[in-house]
């Protein structure tokens with residue numbers, strides 16, 4: 001079977017920093033792959049390369065056997081690859097429903113009836129979002145915002161969902177609910193690549209695991225094939241040579257500064273904002289939290 005996603009010899013460099021070195025892995029349709037590793041191991045950079053948010057400096061990325069290396073994010077999204085960035089990237093001043101509608105832009109400007117239907121389907125899947133659909137998303141709890149971030153990716157009807165640290169900052173009970181959502185996605189045949197610090201839970205839901213250390217794959221296989229040492233590497237990182245990386249946490253409402261006033265389905269404001277910044281709406285949505293973090297470095 002052709003892999004849904006095949007990453008081969010991926011390298012990502014930021015100037016002199018090599019964040020990802022020779023990383024290879026494959027994701028089959030409907031499979032859950034957990035990516036583990038200490039701070040700075042290259043997990044986020046790997047996901048961002050897959051969705052086109054950073055350009056690989058080496059290696060190839062293929063979707064359904066076709067080379068998509070270097071493609072822009074919106075083109076990759078159209079193949080059914082959706083990204084839920086670390087920090088969630090919710091627009092706190094917009095309603096829950098409008099945040100979901102914005103997800104339609106990830107896969108191209110789809111204001112069709114089918115798009116509206118996708119939003120309704122996602123609302124039906126997440127009762128708490130349906131209940132709060134008209135409230136500003138900033139009023140949701142952290143766990144509810146994470147559901148919204150996942151829901152916004154799901155309106156694209158993805159075949160592959162990339163989830164970066166969905167559990168970050170949430171209580172174990174809330175995290176358990178999110179893992180149940182991931183198990184539900186898997187049952188629907190949606191493939192998931194999840195970066196997780198909740199290693200025990202990730203090993204339970206994953207079909208295969210990738211452990212990164214200083215940008216390299218140091219262990220890979222089915223969860224029951226991994227040794228305790230492999231998994232410990234995910235917590236401990238690369239020993240003495242590794243420098244602890246302090247990544248500033250995203251502000252509680254990272255997008256509050258983005259003033260967008262959307263009336264109903266009108267997202268022309270956002271299009272103008274994207275144009276003013278010389279980017280696309282989808283890149284603005286997917287990249288904004290990551291961009292804020294980079295700006296803070």
Ligand SMILES: Nc1ncnc2c1ncn2[C@@H]1O[C@H](COP(=O)(O)OP(=O)(O)OP(=O)(O)O)[C@@H](O)[C@H]1O
Pocket residue numbers: 014017018019037038039040041042043044045046245247294
């Ligand atoms: N935009 C950037 N510019 C320069 N260096 C970067 C940038 N993004 C990441 N890095 C560096 O690349 C390496 C890998 O970072 P990355 O964010 O991919 O790791 P991670 O495994 O996701 O870490 P964390 O667990 O902290 O989220 C780190 O050394 C980091 O400092």
Ligand SMILES: [Mg+2]
Pocket residue numbers: 043044045086
């Ligand atoms: Mg990260």
